[in-house]
Amino acid sequence: MALLGAGLLSCSTPVQKVDKYAVDCTTIRGFNYTPATVAEPRHHVDTWVKYNESVIDFDLDLAQGLKLNMARVFVPYQCFTELGDTLTTRLRDFAKRCEARGIGFVPVVGSGRWTRDSTLLSQADEWVDFLVAALKDEPSLMMWDLMNEPDLNRRMKESNFENCKLMYRLFKEKDPDTPLTIGMEKVSCMIEMADYADILQFHNYSETRDMVRDTIAKAKAFAASVGKQVFNGEMGCIARANPYDVTLEEHMKADMGWCIWELMIVEKGWGTVHGVFYEDGTVRDPSIPAAILGYFRNREDPFPYFPDKEDKIGSFLTRFDQWKKDGAKDFETGIHIAEVGANMLESAQLAPMYEAPTWQVEQLRKSGDVKALRTLLEKYASILKPYKKQ
Numbered sequence: 001m002a003l004l005g006a007g008l009l010s011c012s013t014p015v016q017k018v019d020k021y022a023v024d025c026t027t028i029r030g031f032n033y034t035p036a037t038v039a040e041p042r043h044h045v046d047t048w049v050k051y052n053e054s055v056i057d058f059d060l061d062l063a064q065g066l067k068l069n070m071a072r073v074f075v076p077y078q079c080f081t082e083l084g085d086t087l088t089t090r091l092r093d094f095a096k097r098c099e100a101r102g103i104g105f106v107p108v109v110g111s112g113r114w115t116r117d118s119t120l121l122s123q124a125d126e127w128v129d130f131l132v133a134a135l136k137d138e139p140s141l142m143m144w145d146l147m148n149e150p151d152l153n154r155r156m157k158e159s160n161f162e163n164c165k166l167m168y169r170l171f172k173e174k175d176p177d178t179p180l181t182i183g184m185e186k187v188s189c190m191i192e193m194a195d196y197a198d199i200l201q202f203h204n205y206s207e208t209r210d211m212v213r214d215t216i217a218k219a220k221a222f223a224a225s226v227g228k229q230v231f232n233g234e235m236g237c238i239a240r241a242n243p244y245d246v247t248l249e250e251h252m253k254a255d256m257g258w259c260i261w262e263l264m265i266v267e268k269g270w271g272t273v274h275g276v277f278y279e280d281g282t283v284r285d286p287s288i289p290a291a292i293l294g295y296f297r298n299r300e301d302p303f304p305y306f307p308d309k310e311d312k313i314g315s316f317l318t319r320f321d322q323w324k325k326d327g328a329k330d331f332e333t334g335i336h337i338a339e340v341g342a343n344m345l346e347s348a349q350l351a352p353m354y355e356a357p358t359w360q361v362e363q364l365r366k367s368g369d370v371k372a373l374r375t376l377l378e379k380y381a382s383i384l385k386p387y388k389k390q
Contacts, residue, residue, distance in 0.1 A: 028257030030070030077112035104142030
C-alpha cells in the first residue's frame with residue numbers, strides 16, 4: 001500500500017505555477033480599499049488592527065457585484081509593530097477572501113520609519129521577509145506596490161525614491177515570482193523610476209477630459225517604448241473636478257486599466273470626496289457604479305424629458321395651491337404633496353442631489369415642522385412650474 005501510494009503521488013499532475021508577469025493590465029478594474037468604519041489618521045493601520053471578517057465579506061461582495069478584479073490595500077509597517085504574527089493570519093485571510101471572488105490583492109507596503117531614519121534600514125529587510133513569508137504562496141497576490149506616491153512630498157522625493165530602490169532590490173531577492181509596481185502620482189516620475197517597477201503605475205486626478213486623455217496617452221506611449229505594462233492606480237475625486245463617470249469613461253475608451261479611489265465612503269476622512277458605497281451598501285451617486293459597469297450618461301444627444309406629459313406637475317401645483325387655501329396647516333396632506341414634488345424633481349433630474357429632495361422631505365417628515373414644509377413646497381413649485389405643459 002505504501003508503494004502504491006508513492007506511485008500515485010509520483011504520477012499526480014504537478015500544480016501549474018501561474019506567471020504573474022503575464023497579467024494583462026488593460027483588464028484591471030480595481031479599487032483602493034479601507035473599510036467605511038475606520039478613521040483618519042489610522043485608517044490604513046486600523047484596516048488590519050480592527051480587521052472584521054464580516055465587514056470584509058460584505059465589502060468584497062459589493063466589489064464583486066461591480067465586477068471589480070483588483071484590491072489595492074495599504075499595509076503600513078506599523079501594522080506589524082502592533083500586531084506581530086497576527087498580521088500574517090489577517091493578510092492570508094484577506095487574500096483568500098479575494099481569491100474566492102476573483103479579485104487580485106495588491107498590498108501597498110513601502111512605508112516605514114526607515115524612510116526617515118537610515119539607522120533603521122534593517123526594519124525594511126525584516127518587513128519584506130515577513131510579507132513574503134505571509135503572502136508569496138497566496139494565488140490572489142497580484143503584485144507588490146512598493147510605495148504610494150513617493151513623488152507627492154517634494155522635500156521627501158529623493159529619500160522616497162531611494163526607499164523604492166531598496167524595496168525593489170529586497171523583493172526581487174525574496175520573491176522574484178511576483179511583479180513590482182510603484183504608485184506614482186505623476187507620469188513624469190513614473191518614467192524617472194521605470195527601472196524599478198515591473199509594471200508601471202501612475203495616478204490621474206486630472207480636471208478636464210483633455211487632461212485625462214493627455215495623461216493616459218503619455219503613460220501608454222512611454223510604457224510601449226520600454227516594453228512594460230501600465231495602469232492607473234488612483235482616480236476619481238469630487239473635490240478635484242475629476243468625476244468618476246467622466247474619468248472612467250476616458251480610461252475605458254483608451255483601453256487603460258484603472259483603480260478607483262476608493263470602494264467605500266469612509267466615515268471620517270476621504271469619505272467627503274471619495275467612494276462608491278456607504279457602510280450599508282447604499283450609494284451616494286448612482287452614476288459611479290453605472291460607470292464602473294460601463295454605462296455612461298448621454299452627453300452628446302440626450303433625448304429631452306417631458307416631465308408633465310401626464311399632468312403630474314400640474315396636479316402637484318393645483319394640490320399645493322389648494323393646501324394653501326385650506327390654511328396650510330394639515331401636515332400629512334402637505335408632506336404627501338411634498339413627496340410627489342420631490343419624486344418629480346429627482347426622476348426628471350430637475351434638482352441637484354447634493355441634498356436630495358426626497359431626503360429633504362424625510363427630514364421634514366421627522367420634524368413635523370409645517371412652516372418649514374410650506375417653505376420647501378414653495379421652492380419645489382418654483383422649480384417645477386416652468387415645466388408645466390401649456
